Amino acid sequence: MSLSETSVIPLNTMLADLDESLKALMGTELGRHGFELVQIAFDAPTKEWASTLSAPTLSLFLYDIRETKDHRPADWEARQEDDGRRFELRPPLRVDVAYAVTAWTRNVEDEHRMLSQALAILFAYPVLPRDELTGSLRNGSQRFPLNTRVARERSDGGSNFWTAVGGQYKASLDYVVTLACEPGSRIERGPEVRTQTLRTQRTGADQTREEAHRFGGMVRDETGAPVAGAWVALPESGRFAPTDARGYFLIEHVPEGTQRMVVRGPDGAEQEAKIEVPGSRVDIVLAADGAAAAKRSGKGSS
Numbered sequence: 001m002s003l004s005e006t007s008v009i010p011l012n013t014m015l016a017d018l019d020e021s022l023k024a025l026m027g028t029e030l031g032r033h034g035f036e037l038v039q040i041a042f043d044a045p046t047k048e049w050a051s052t053l054s055a056p057t058l059s060l061f062l063y064d065i066r067e068t069k070d071h072r073p074a075d076w077e078a079r080q081e082d083d084g085r086r087f088e089l090r091p092p093l094r095v096d097v098a099y100a101v102t103a104w105t106r107n108v109e110d111e112h113r114m115l116s117q118a119l120a121i122l123f124a125y126p127v128l129p130r131d132e133l134t135g136s137l138r139n140g141s142q143r144f145p146l147n148t149r150v151a152r153e154r155s156d157g158g159s160n161f162w163t164a165v166g167g168q169y170k171a172s173l174d175y176v177v178t179l180a181c182e183p184g185s186r187i188e189r190g191p192e193v194r195t196q197t198l199r200t201q202r203t204g205a206d207q208t209r210e211e212a213h214r215f216g217g218m219v220r221d222e223t224g225a226p227v228a229g230a231w232v233a234l235p236e237s238g239r240f241a242p243t244d245a246r247g248y249f250l251i252e253h254v255p256e257g258t259q260r261m262v263v264r265g266p267d268g269a270e271q272e273a274k275i276e277v278p279g280s281r282v283d284i285v286l287a288a289d290g291a292a293a294a295k296r297s298g299k300g301s302s
Contacts, residue, residue: 009184014142015062017135018097018177022060025132029121030058030114038114044165045102057104058118060175063161064098068178071144092143092180100161102172115171122150122175142180149176215275216250217282219243219263227286229266234259 023040030038039057043049071094101122103114128146130138137146151173162169219227226247233240234254241249254277263284264270275282 010182011136012141012181013136014179014181015065015097017133017137018179019060019062020134021128021132021137022099024134025125025128026058026060026118026121030117033117035114035117045100045104045170046165050104053104056110056114058114059102059104060099061102061165062097063100063165065095068094068096071178090183092182094144094178094180097177097179099175099177100172101175102170111171115173119150119173122148122173128177141182143182144178144180147178150174152176213254213256213278214250214252215254215277215282216241216248217284218247219249219284219286220247221286227265230286231264232284233262233264235262236260 019042023042026040027038030036035056037056039053039055041057041059042061043059044061045059101115101118103111103118105111105114125132126148128148133146136142161172217232219230219232221227226243226245228243228245228247230243230247230249231240232243232249232251234251237254237259239251239254241251243249256277259275259277261273261275261282261284262270263273263286265286271286273284
């Protein structure tokens with residue numbers, strides 16, 4: 001079985017979409033409590049920026065992105081496509097996206113009111129609700145819930161942050177959202193051998209040549225799930241084999257030609273299909289109405 005690794009970097013707008021989601025959420029909730037004139041900004045809260053403000057402003061400045069310590073998936077995820085190809089996906093990188101939240105008005109008392117309300121809103125959503133998300137965050141780019149934390153402890157007490165942005169120390173709170181960055185990397189496993197032919201030939205005056213084949217496939221139910229413990233038989237050839245835990249079967253020493261295949265599920269229901277030997281991979285779908293369909297990845301009949 002061969003392995004090949006491919007990387008297809010997906011379009012990723014998760015940070016910009018998170019900004020828009022938070023802007024909409026905060027704007028709606030602030031408006032319900034009399035803060036409808038408050039502007040939501042994502043600029044660095046520098047002295048120069050503060051001097052340009054003409055309205056009460058709540059700043060959500062994204063200042064840090066780092067791998068989360070709480071969620072570190074390490075195992076590659078095994079998947080299978082409809083045509084039977086198997087591949088493994090590299091686990092996503094889960095990161096903590098940290099915002100520094102500050103309030104800006106002419107009066108300190110008003111800033112404290114805004115900051116108090118912002119704290120209440122952010123604390124109310126330990127997981128960002130899907131209805132409040134926008135862009136790719138709402139369209140399924142995130143395979144995990146968007147967990148949040150608010151007012152976490154800062155190791156440097158906040159002084160280094162204000163020094164870095166060139167501003168004067170100001171009351172602020174940290175808000176963290178955990179996002180997943182998809183890698184776009186996967187390892188595809190080469191196709192398993194489904195048909196193998198053994199040729200024997202007698203020497204001498206009466207030369208004859210015989211061929212025997214082995215072939216296999218998979219038994220699934222109507223939902224696509226593998227069926228373990230089913231029996232797959234070729235009555236005319238007297239050959240049979242059970243399916244394993246993954247729904248796979250392999251039958252040995254099968255003569256060439258059209259074969260009638262009988263599949264019996266674990267519940268005792270018997271179903272039939274026709275296949276060609278030799279041929280490509282065979283997938284059998286056990287239907288609830290007693291009809292079985294044989295599907296090939298290449299040439300074949302059903």
